[in-house]
Amino acid sequence: MNISLSVSYNEQRLRRVIKFLVRRQFKWIRIIGLLALVGGVAGLVTGYFSSATATALLFLGVVLGLVMEPYSVAQSMRMQARVAQEGYVLTLDDTDFAVNAHSYSWRYSWSMLDRVVDTPGAWYLMFNKIQAQAVFKDLMGEEERAEFADFLARRESARPA
Known part of the structure; x- marks a missing residue:
């Protein structure tokens, strides 16, 4: 051979490689975010948590489950050395x-x-x-x-x- x-x-290719590498690292963070989101919704629906606690769990769930990984990819893209281009x-x-x-x-x-x-x-x-x-x-x-x-x-x- x-x-x-x-x-x-190609910026999209570099972004794809970075996403591939961080995806595995963020597996548990996404799971914790999902649990916080479910806990926040359950707390609001059942009244088990105060509205402030449930809102904090919802916010934490969104940040950990949806925002952290794309933010980390964007940060990694910005931090690449010039030779990566x-x-x-x-x-x-x-x-x-x-x-x-x-x-x-x-x-x-x-x-x-x-x-x-x-x-x-x-x-x-x-x-x-x-x-x-x-x-x-x-x-x-x-x-x-x-x-x-x-x-x-x-x-x-x-x-x-």
């Missing part, structure tokens, strides 16, 4: 994968990966829980997607359990 992709900067060339071969841009480059062996997450729009090469390299499927031809998917399947079946 020898696939080379030219990845130009550079295009790069992603090279995938049988031994490693590499990113080469004008002001930086790096290369990793496939053995450095923790796992690969396959989504409809991209494969995320996960180094740990919060670091990933996205391989966008729309930048590949049908043959390259099939070749890469086959490589990942063979790699996964060869990994020790």
Whole structure:
């Protein structure tokens, strides 16, 4: 396998990668927000809580369940270094994968990966829980997607359990 992709900067793609990474981190926060929302509604309906407490729970539920994740994504987008707005060339071969841009480059062996997450729009090469390299499927031809998917399947079946 020898696939080379030219990845130009795209704000929507960067936002999608950040959303993918923070979604897992915010799972419990969303659950707590949902519980606070349900508690606030139940408290208002049953009169179990004072209206101030129920309103505070409703507010907390909305903030934790609906606002925190998009706010964190927006903050992450604003905090990105200028080099994140550079295009790069992603090279995938049988031994490693590499990113080469004008002001930086790096290369990793496939053995450095923790796992690969396959989504409809991209494969995320996960180094740990919060670091990933996205391989966008729309930048590949049908043959390259099939070749890469086959490589990942063979790699996964060869990994020790």
